[in-house]
Amino acid sequence: MELDNSINQRFSVKSFTDKKVGLDAVTQLLGAGGKAPSAGNLQDWRFIVVTDEGKKDEIASACMEQVWIGQAPVLIVVCSDLTNLRRFYEDRAEIYGIEDCSAATENILLKATDMGLNSTWVSAFDEGEVMRVLRTPDSYKVISVIAIGYSEEKLDEKQRHDIKTLTYYNEYGSSTSQSNAFPLVKEENVKAVKEAAKESKGFFEKLKEKFSKVRDELKKEDE
Ligand SMILES: Cc1cc2nc3c(=O)[nH]c(=O)nc-3n(C[C@H](O)[C@H](O)[C@H](O)COP(=O)(O)O)c2cc1C
Structure with missing residues (x-):
């Protein structure tokens, strides 16, 4: 299926x-x-x-x-x-x-x-x-x-909200159209995204440090 x-x-x-x-x-x-x-x-x-x-x-x-x-x-x-x-x-x-x-x-x-x-x-x-x-x-x-x-019940689709009424783009309340909401596809924005990714690297470094520290602690506990 x-x-x-x-x-x-x-x-x-x-x-x-x-x-x-x-x-x-x-x-x-x-x-x-x-x-x-x-x-x-x-x-x-x-x-x-x-x-x-x-x-x-x-x-x-x-x-x-x-x-x-x-x-x-x-x-x-x-x-x-x-x-x-x-x-x-x-x-x-x-x-x-x-x-x-x-x-x-x-x-x-x-x-x-x-x-x-x-x-x-x-x-x-x-x-x-x-x-x-x-x-x-x-x-x-x-x-x-x-x-x-196993059930003999049959699919009785529950009413679902129209997903568009539950979705905002970029910020709450914004009614931006979908195509405007994804400017990343534009060439001039790719560079900015790469820069942002570089900046956020510190976060992953810190997380890695924390992980190796806890892993060391766990190893010591095992010994
Ligand atoms: C967090 C959570 C808790 C739920 N608890 C119950 C429950 O205690 N009893 C029950 O009959 N259904 C429970 N459900 C099922 C929902 O009622 C059901 O998913 C919802 O009505 C939508 O129907 P559907 O699953 O047929 O699409 C729960 C679903 C979720 C996600």
Whole structure:
């Protein structure tokens, strides 16, 4: 299936048939999750695959009593392990954890659609309760519970805002036309862009320094 088809045909379901989802399919879904971008490539996502009937029901209860979640043959609970993110990014760690795991979650949803599976991203939950049921360490932050299975529900496209009404160019409120918004294609601007890239190099140098420092610390801890 083409990416566009996957994007256009994904939709959330709230009911599943009894058809099982095999381990091979789950492995493919996780593989897609692990290909997502992540801050500093730290790959802080941790996936907890839940197939146990009792546990699924407990998770469904922890998700504000959304009992239909327990009907899904498989739940993939996506958590961020904040340990390394905190070491590298300090007060940005949590937001990066959320972003990394959200990217992984969306990859899984699109892959599921591509494989003919149905899914729903669930994030309305009592985090402490999910952590208790799954016995996750304190360094984990629960980002999403993905319910996966086969459904008889049919795509009922939700109303979407016209994307033009949600988009600004260059600054908030600007109604600049799209062609004016991309002056970079003009030859005279290419030089300015190269200069700007040179100036921002300091940022990457600093980041590199920080990374090698933390890596050294980690190495020492391992020894
Ligand atoms: C952060 C987040 C949290 C969500 N939490 C829930 C949830 O707890 N229960 C649920 O049924 N759907 C949940 N959804 C699914 C949305 O309701 C759904 O994506 C939205 O209505 C658009 O519909 P669609 O997925 O069919 O396009 C969540 C989606 C996101 C991104």
